[in-house]
Amino acid sequence: MCCEEMTVRLHIDWTACDGRGLCTELLPELLDRDPWGYPVPPGREPEVPPGLVPHAERAARLCPTLALRLRR
Template sequence: MSARLHLDWTACDGRGLCAELLPELLDRDPWGYPVPRRPGPIEVPDHLLRHAEKATALCPLLALRLGRPVGP
């Protein structure tokens, strides 16, 4: 894994753009808020990194953050 996606649900207003850009990693709850498809941290595989970067950059409320793992 090359990165980890962090969601700030307190900043999010449920527009759903991130879930549209990253359907492999995110789904939407009944109110439109993003939820991870799998429990636990949202690990971003290398082949989805560009999509995650785009979703992070386009989030209107800056509710997404892309972090790089520490270590080898």
């Protein structure tokens, strides 16, 4: 299976997340923000569309608390 064909899911570690909201700014196509700054994903562990994978990787890399992970 090639990299482009793999399903990529966005995992949020809720114990690490402190609601800074950076991920919602870097990935607004996939994440909303609640009134306290915490990300609101469309589902428990949303699938990342192929075109958004680079943006999701950047959001995970820049998360100040390392609360985002991509699962392939």
